[in-house]
Amino acid sequence: MPPLLDKSFYIGDDVVGIARSLLGCIIQSRVNGITTSGIITETEAYRGPEDKASHAYNNRRTPRTNTMFEEGGTSYIYLCYGIHHLFNVVTGPRDIPHAVLIRAIRPLENIPAMLERRGFNRATNSLTNGPGKWTQAMGITTQLDNIPLYTTHSLIQIYEGINISKDEIIVSPRVGIDYAEEWIGKPWRFIVKNKV
DNA sequence: CGTCCGATGAACT
């Protein structure tokens, strides 16, 4: 494996830049002794207290959003629509609740385990191409909320990966945030072309 | 291909 992303990678204020930089990095989980990993291919930035699309808009603190106020490099995992476990990377200094939603990965290690968790017979591009899909494939649930991602013993880790050049990235508005008014159109979604 | 809709829990009015 390449080196782990250092804690300092996550601490800056530029959550949009960090979202872009996470493309091509490798995310790995170890759940019940099973290791799986994938290359990050889609991200969205959520910019702390000013962003109406963010759970932490206006510094809203609840049992769920408390994790977003942790230091950068922490996992923020929440249950979406009662069913799907969505994984974010907290960024920025402590008490500044920026986060990056990981929306899709390209499977790397242990595809058989991912197929089993998803109930698939064979790999298709539907295996890990959504924020609730790849977390299911990698066994990630809210039990892994609020853990560091940059230490050697962590159950979720993010490594340096392949370099993604600018012309391989599609930039678009974020999805599923129709309530966010003037923040709807922000070009804060990043997708690697030719994801599979 | 497209639209419709149910699942299911946290948080809000």
Add this chain to the structure above:
DNA sequence: GTTCATCGGACGT
């Protein structure tokens, strides 16, 4: 009671 950073199945074109 309603909304919500989603998904997959049903059904029509």
